[in-house]
Amino acid sequence: MADSGMTGRGVKRSVNVLLQCEWGSCTYVATKMEEFCAHVSDHLGARHLGPADEAMDCEDEFCCLWQDCGFFSLESQLELFRHVYFHCYHTKLKHLGLQALQSQPDLIPCQLDTQSRNMIPELQESFLCMWDQCESSFDNAEWYYRHVDSHGLSAEYEVAGKENRVLMCGWKDCDCSCKSRCKLREHLRSHTQEKVVSCPNCGGMFSNNTKFYDHLRRQTSLDQHRFQCTHCSKRFATERLLRDHMRNHVNHYKCPLCDMTCPLPSTLRTHIRFRHSDERPYKCQQCDYSCKNLVDLRKHLDTHSKLPAYCCEYEDCSFSARSLCSVKAHYRKVHEGDSAPRYKCHVCEKCFTRGNNLTVHLRKKHHFKWPSGHPRFRYKEHDDGFLRLQLVRYESVELTEQLMKEREKQGVPLEDAPTCLVLSQGPGPGSDGVDYERTAGEKDYRLLSE
Incomplete structure (x- = not known):
């Protein structure tokens, strides 16, 4: 049964919050999610009857009037409802982020652009609970998360061994077990x-406070970033941030349709959508x-606008453009003097x-x-400031073994296999050479081209 978002379900989470409605010019403030969602649902019911200054030229589309959002649905009113209720949930997370920031006086607030503070991710068709024999669905993310949390609170312990008791996850196709109810709810x-x-300034969402604090620490001045990645030369404020970053250099997933390898399931899904699918639903x-x-x-809709969306913030500069990246490029080139060649050929040193x-x-x-499977070259910044061709990639042990097994099944000797793991120079001696080097303390191989 679908939940409309008017009332909460499952276990209530008592959190002291101030929830500011940002629908059009509304200034309503609530202290409880139930009241806040009920208020926003009134906006949704009267969205075509609002003041003239809040109207949008949407015709057949369903428009969101939340400040700095600009979302419109091409499909249905339900899609709009799910989107707007997510604004309610996001508003709560931003207030919790503000509280977390205030509890850490040594942290500098987020310095990023605030234009994305109310930009929320694309949502699934509905929020579906996959707990065993449940399958309840929701249009309001807040009630969905409360409902799933209630499964974690009511799960019963099962015997595992002579004295151990565990809580089993009842999610479809999951066999995870947890020793405590807290761990199960987190799982x-x-x-x-x-x-x-969520960050109250830029709107970024995080799965715990530690990651939110990392988001803020990453913005500290570079002279405080003492830990440097040996692969891409990026610097980080803490050693743990560096370790988290380096995991993104290790590819764990292979595309089933080509030889592309990716570090995350999300990047693999994006690759398949853009490289192997012809569907253009938008x-x-x-x-x-x-x-x-x-x-x-x-981005395309900006091209239909007669007015520029972004302006250069440099004093007395009148430059404007429809895209933020164009304004940033202008700023670097004109006001920072960043027009010198930065890309250098590692073979002949041409810039x-x-x-x-x-x-x-x-x-x-x-x-x-x-x-094979990779659509472009990648460039790495070196200590001298030049960007050169990246010649090293990392594959997990499991993925490396999978690739080798696939070659064996195809009857391709390893010494004659095509170089799908490292960059190779054109026809000539050594073009297919691969040297595997185990890196100390890591579960990955370092792949080096000759």
Whole structure:
């Protein structure tokens, strides 16, 4: 049964919050999620009857009037309801983020642009509980997370061995067991993707306070970033941040349709959507343009606007553009003097101002090619400030073994296998050489091209 979002279900979470409605010019403030969601549902019921200054030219689309959002649904009113109720949930997380920040006086508040503070992720069709024999569905994320949490609170202990008792996760296709109810409730968030705190400035959501604090520490001045990644040269404020970052350099997942390998399931899904699918479900209502995600559609809609969306903040500068990246590029080039060539060929030392120019140079002059399944070259910043071709990638032990087994099944000798794991130079001696080097203390192999 679908929950409309009007009333809460499951266990109530008593949290002292101030919830500010940002629908149009509304200034309503609530202290309880039940009251806040009920208030917002009134906006949804009267969204076509609001003041003229809150109207939007949406015609057949369902528009969200939340400040700094700009979302509109191309499909249904239910999609809009799910989206707006997520604003309610996001508002609570931002207040919790403000409280967390106030409890850490040594942390500097977020310095990022506030334009994304009310931009929320694309949502699934409905929030579906996959607990055994449940399958309740919800349109309000808050009630969904409360409902799933109630399963964790009511789960019964089962005997495991002579004296051990554990709580089994009842989620579909999950055989995880936890020793405490707290751990089970925390584990359930991995199924629901529930976040517990959000940055009050930029809107970013995090699964715990530690990750939120890391988000703030990453913005400290570079002279405080003493820990450097040996792979991409990025610097971090703490050793743990560096370790978390380096995990993203290890590929664990292989595309079932090509030789592309990815570090995360999300990057693999994105790869499949953009490289192996022709579906373009997001269509512009003003022209024939269509695309594969909502972000690209929003960028395209800016091209129909007669007014620039972003302006340069430098004093006495009148530059403006429709995209934020154009304004940032202008600022670096004009006001910071960042027009010197930064891309350098590692073979002949020739320099280029743009990465794609170096790519053309490497392919035509030196006959380089990228690994099978990978769509482009990647460049790494070195200590001298130049960006050079990245020649090293990391694959997990499990993935490396999987790739080798697939080659064996195809009857391809390992010494003759195509170089899908490392960059290779064009036809010539040594173009297929791969050297495997186990890195100390890590469950991955370091892949080096000859």
